[in-house]
Amino acid sequence: MSIEQRFMDYVKKMSAYNEALSVLYWDMRTGAPKKGLDRRSETVGVLSGELYRMSTSNELDQMLTQLEEQRDELSPLISKTVEVERKNYNLNSKIPEKEYEEYVVLLSKAESVWEEAKEKSDFAMFAPYLERIVETDKRFIEYWGIKDGNPYNTLLDQYEPGMTTEILDEVFADLRSKIVPLVKQIAESANKPDTDFLAKKFAKDQQEKFSHELLKQLGYDFDAGRLDETVHPFQITLNRGDVRITTKYDENDFRSAIFGTIHECGHALYEQNVSEELDGTPLSTGTSMGIHESQSLFYENFIGRNENFWIHNYHLLQQHSPEQFGNVELGDFIRAINESKPSLIRIDADELTYPLHIMIRYEIEKGLFNGNLQVADLPQIWNDKYEEYLGIRPESDGEGVLQDVHWSSGLFGYFPSYALGFLYAAQLKAAMLKDIPNFDDLCRSGDFAPILSWLTEKVHRHGKMKEPLEILQEATGEGLNAEHLVNHLRSKYEKVYQLN
Amino acid sequence: MSIEQRFMDYVKKMSAYNEALSVLYWDMRTGAPKKGLDRRSETVGVLSGELYRMSTSNELDQMLTQLEEQRDELSPLISKTVEVERKNYNLNSKIPEKEYEEYVVLLSKAESVWEEAKEKSDFAMFAPYLERIVETDKRFIEYWGIKDGNPYNTLLDQYEPGMTTEILDEVFADLRSKIVPLVKQIAESANKPDTDFLAKKFAKDQQEKFSHELLKQLGYDFDAGRLDETVHPFQITLNRGDVRITTKYDENDFRSAIFGTIHECGHALYEQNVSEELDGTPLSTGTSMGIHESQSLFYENFIGRNENFWIHNYHLLQQHSPEQFGNVELGDFIRAINESKPSLIRIDADELTYPLHIMIRYEIEKGLFNGNLQVADLPQIWNDKYEEYLGIRPESDGEGVLQDVHWSSGLFGYFPSYALGFLYAAQLKAAMLKDIPNFDDLCRSGDFAPILSWLTEKVHRHGKMKEPLEILQEATGEGLNAEHLVNHLRSKYEKVYQLN
Structure with a gap:
């Protein structure tokens, strides 16, 4: 399989995870019963985790690097996809994992404090x-x-x-x-x-x-x-x-x-x-x-x-x-x-x-x-x-x-x-x-x-x-x-x- | 992490995939618009594929084998989970992959032929x-x-x-x-x-x-x-x-x-x-x-x-x-x-x-x-x-x-x-x-x-x-x-x- 094909299959798989997460989100907003929400959050966590892993993987980085080296030969569609995924990769992978995890915890706490503070x-x-x-x-x-x-x-x-x-x-x-x-x-x-x-x-x-x-x-x-x-x-x-x-x-x-x-x-x-x-x-x-x-x-x-x-x-x-x-x-x-x-x-x-x-x-x-x-x-x-x-x-x-x-x-x-x-x-x-x-x-x-x-x-x-x-x-x-x-x-x- | 913990985390992750697939299924039956269904099927395919991979992986097989060897020491909950997952593993993994894929194609064809034949x-x-x-x-x-x-x-x-x-x-x-x-x-x-x-x-x-x-x-x-x-x-x-x-x-x-x-x-x-x-x-x-x-x-x-x-x-x-x-x-x-x-x-x-x-x-x-x-x-x-x-x-x-x-x-x-x-x-x-x-x-x-x-x-x-x-x-x-x-x-x- 060509590198282009392999890369486009990879991003297609990420699109599938995005779609699944969007359905879960939509469902939670439009009437999912409240007693199921704790476990639902865990399900969202598992799928988000997999998507994050895919968007910061060495495999992706290597494909991007290889494609960037031959940018002139790529179709406009693939070329732009490479650009967008690289930007996303940098956004996600440049932050040390530990600092990012601490940030997520901070935000989660901050949002509930904000709610009370506003009140x-x-x-x-x-x-x-x-x-x-x-x-x-x-x-x-x-x-x-x-x-x-x-x-x-x-x-x-x-x-x-x-x-x-x-x-x-x-x-x-x-x-x-x-x-x-x-x-x-x-x-x-x-x-x-x-x-x-x-x-x-x-x-x-x-x-x-x-x-x-x-x-x-x-x-x-x-x-x-x-x-x-x-x-x-x-x-x-x-x-x-x-x-x-x-x-x-x-x-x-x-x-x-x-x-x-x-x-x-x-x-x-x-x-x-x-x-x-x-x-x-x-x-x-x-x-x-x-x-x-x-x-x-x-x-x-x-x-x-x-x-x-x-x-x-x-x-x-x-x-x-x-x-x-x-x-x-x-x-x-x-x-x-x-x-x-x-x-x-x-x-x-x-x-x-x-x-x-x-x-x-x-x-x-x-x-x-x-x-x-x-x-x-x-x-x-x-x-x-x-x-x-x-x-x-x-x-x-x-x-x-x-x-x-x-x-x-x-x-x-x-x-x-x-x-x-x-x-x-x-x-x-x-x-x-x-x-x-x-x-x-x-x-x-x-x-x-x-x-x-x-x-x-x-x-x-x-x-x-x-x-x-x-x-x-x-x-x-x-x-x-x-x-x-x-x-x-x-x-x-x-x-x-x-x-x- | 203990083998029990690792195993239970693994099956929990499979539960998350099952939940996501169930939401996708429910949504398709209760009003998902028809023009989105082709891509939706691909999304279902990606998640099902991942779940299938998890349920037939060597990693799972090894955990099951190890837990089966110490069955007497397991809690009833873990012991029964091992039993159910082993049964599921055998069901999925004993069929050679190629034959299973052919079967899926056969069923897909058979169902549409049946529909016409019934008509x-x-x-x-x-x-x-x-x-x-x-x-x-x-x-x-x-x-x-x-x-x-x-x-x-x-x-x-x-x-x-x-x-x-x-x-x-x-x-x-x-x-x-x-x-x-x-x-x-x-x-x-x-x-x-x-x-x-x-x-x-x-x-x-x-x-x-x-x-x-x-x-x-x-x-x-x-x-x-x-x-x-x-x-x-x-x-x-x-x-x-x-x-x-x-x-x-x-x-x-x-x-x-x-x-x-x-x-x-x-x-x-x-x-x-x-x-x-x-x-x-x-x-x-x-x-x-x-x-x-x-x-x-x-x-x-x-x-x-x-x-x-x-x-x-x-x-x-x-x-x-x-x-x-x-x-x-x-x-x-x-x-x-x-x-x-x-x-x-x-x-x-x-x-x-x-x-x-x-x-x-x-x-x-x-x-x-x-x-x-x-x-x-x-x-x-x-x-x-x-x-x-x-x-x-x-x-x-x-x-x-x-x-x-x-x-x-x-x-x-x-x-x-x-x-x-x-x-x-x-x-x-x-x-x-x-x-x-x-x-x-x-x-x-x-x-x-x-x-x-x-x-x-x-x-x-x-x-x-x-x-x-x-x-x-x-x-x-x-x-x-x-x-x-x-x-x-x-x-x-x-x-x-x-x-x-």
Whole structure:
């Protein structure tokens, strides 16, 4: 058997373990009975252990080395697979096993301490754990290699290959300088939308039916996926023909399920439309966190909150909850679902203020890894920044610096992806308009196929064959640029709040 | 690490693979999207392959040999685990790999040919495959070792350890001699139950609610399981804390879901109540096919079709389908659900005629492996036996010898378990009555806990620690005995058909 064949069989086997682990995960989130979870964790441990062993084995290292020596003769598919597996190999194998095991124990402890600390709004309780996590990550960064003399870049690159603080600093500064005044203008506007009807009861079974109808309209393939209910919505890929999403039905706030479903649908369309050629390789998935988020936010914000989408769907919505929407005009509905209001909690934030939540986290993370920021200073800095950017100040650390689980899980460098996704989405939308100038007409007539085709052509089909910034450049003709998102936000909120 | 510890860790790891494979299987049956199934099969292949490798490895063989040499010093748990794993090792490793692979290919082909042959009622089409399967199995039996000079015993022992044709011949002859006349008496009875109302519409969501209520009554622990819908009902154990069942809702025949659910509940109660000490070992499951079936049939026939059970539950049933049952007297309902009528299809058969279907298959299998029966003669023999035992003759092989999938899957020696289960159940019921003389009162008041406790004490908790006939002997004080089942069937049908 050729070395190429042997290598591709090896990665295919790893894909099988990944699929099995994904099924186990999905099952645990969608109704696995609680008494089975202890043993289930052991099963997950056994399979993860085997996958880890395979991804760090000498056998893999030797195959990679041999293939790297003949890189010029490899097909693009194999060549890229080698690159991705080498990166993964380095990530996993450069950390001494003992240190990694200690880190896993630390994180497991930290997460439960964080939960209690958040509950009690007691940052001091969590601080020693956070300090040890940051210290450990700093050491790990040295093992991995500091990128461009900048430790935080090493972390950024793990979620968004090619992304650097140099790029982010510039774009975030630009974005912030335009958003902050807009937030103030809105706060001072006298034309606030009426949102009372949003919280009226919308029966769960009707939300479920409506969610199914929307997914079909948007091109989600139910022969290659399914929709289930979970406490926290997510999208998960078992394989290209089995891309599942979940949503949360809140009878007192339909927005959770409807916009959640549309959001996860964007993720799922990405995964369902990766090129068939990449099946069974690590390339058969989205290229990065940020590009993935660009797809979910494209669908959520540029389609799902678009007036024309609702011209097509409002009647249907009214049928599913007639008492709630029967007497609400479409225009009032559009304004209400596009309300913007500074809030303390990131996951409840609207389109406009969301990027500011992200920037605060980004600046703090950068300070911890590149600067002189100390863990002990976090609450003060957090609160000051919220006051500066959003005009509101947390009264406790539970609704402030302790609100997100990410840091207790060692996820540093991850937050920027959320804002990047929105920036990418706005750029893709602007580029798409050149090819599909009748975008709004299509939304108005419920014909989303040309939009999906465009995204598949430019983004989805490539899977991990292209890097994030390569996709952005080829699809839009430029690098990261805040202008398009600023234009979108300005024009939307000027209309919603009648700012002119 | 001690050899015991190393061995128990090894079997625990195999349990983890088994659990993962069970989740994958359950997921494929309960709604995995069809486009993902090709890759899913590959994933199942990778994990099964790893499990097969572990169960036939030299490492395992060496550990077993070493432990067998010090058997007297082992704990009962480890000693029994060694015994079970050795049996499994021999089963898997005595067949030369090449021959086994050819067999797998043959079965895969045979199953699809069988499907078409059944559709077309064309036995000749399937015959060459069946011949090759039987030939191969005969060769495999020689590899495994012929038990008591009797090749078919080797197969029986794989599903029902300790069972032999000597025992079965005697008990089945006894049973048949009592059942056949009863079937004739019923056919001639003028007092047939009215069954028209059974086929009236029973809404699916109401069947589902009623199924949940019954499961709770019977002691099924929903914190350690869940109920889902599939085309063919089944019970599957992921681990002792995650024992799932499925049922099928037929709006035009509620019996499918209600009795199917009660049947699977019996299987599930067995698995949920295996002793905790056996967790993570191959002993943490039912001891045999037959004992398993005794539990499902105990619940289905001795509780679910018991008049007293319905005295407690009939009002509830009426609430769930008032139009169907509102004007039906309880007595008429009981008679209708206990109707007996000879039929050609095993899976549609009632309690009384079911064992006859099994005996026919048993006699044919025995003839193929121990006697002179040729595959080509099967249709003729099949039809003659149906006429002799049940008084009806199939008009085509599709509703005759081709009806069951088992033989195309190489499952010989498996059918007797179904009848054994019923025999065991009747014996257990008779023994239980000595300890719980108020069995009927408990059913009438819906208090099933003492019944479940008795079964757990005598059967469930032992898992595979005891052999089937050991459990039977200890619980009932005797070996296999048809008398108790005959008594049950006679007293039931004399009442339903007013035979006296």
